Amino acid sequence: MTDSYRGSCLCGAVRYEIDEFMPGIAHCHCSMCRKFHGAAFATIGTVAGSKFRWLAGEDELKDYIAKNGTTRSFCRHCGSSIRFASPRAPEDEIEIALGTLDSDLPLKPSAHIFVGSAANWTVLQDDLPQYEEARGSHKIRHEPSKP
Numbered sequence: 001m002t003d004s005y006r007g008s009c010l011c012g013a014v015r016y017e018i019d020e021f022m023p024g025i026a027h028c029h030c031s032m033c034r035k036f037h038g039a040a041f042a043t044i045g046t047v048a049g050s051k052f053r054w055l056a057g058e059d060e061l062k063d064y065i066a067k068n069g070t071t072r073s074f075c076r077h078c079g080s081s082i083r084f085a086s087p088r089a090p091e092d093e094i095e096i097a098l099g100t101l102d103s104d105l106p107l108k109p110s111a112h113i114f115v116g117s118a119a120n121w122t123v124l125q126d127d128l129p130q131y132e133e134a135r136g137s138h139k140i141r142h143e144p145s146k147p
């Protein structure tokens with residue numbers, strides 16, 4: 001038995017439900033995530049399409065297609081960043097901006113990705129691996145805290 005997780009945009013027009021996350025939540029520091037989220041990084045979780053449902057407001061989403069072909073979907077009323085889709089990802093996978101979750105999550109992020117593009121004012125003080133680009137690319141820093 002798994003609990004389901006619910007999320008929504010800032011204004012509440014868009015609401016969704018997730019049964020189960022796939023492994024591998026990451027903080028993405030790429031310049032597009034930074035701009036789209038207006039934040040130092042975006043925290044993204046991946047969900048199988050069959051484990052994801054829109055509860056309300058799917059029609060209220062607007063898509064922005066970036067130069068690299070990735071699609072970013074946001075609420076057209078409040079601008080909340082909700083969904084990310086890469087043409088390179090498997091068809092049935094949905095990536096969700098976890099900042100929009102209303103439920104607690106029993107999982108934690110497991111990596112920082114695209115740290116090579118991080119803002120120079122970003123301070124990372126956790127023990128997670130830091131990849132220069134995507135997960136599995138060159139690790140640029142890993143400074144586990146010593147006991």
Ligand SMILES: [Zn+2]
Pocket residue numbers: 009010011012013014075076077078079080
């Ligand atoms: Zn909204």
Ligand SMILES: [Zn+2]
Pocket residue numbers: 028029030031032033034042114
């Ligand atoms: Zn990114």
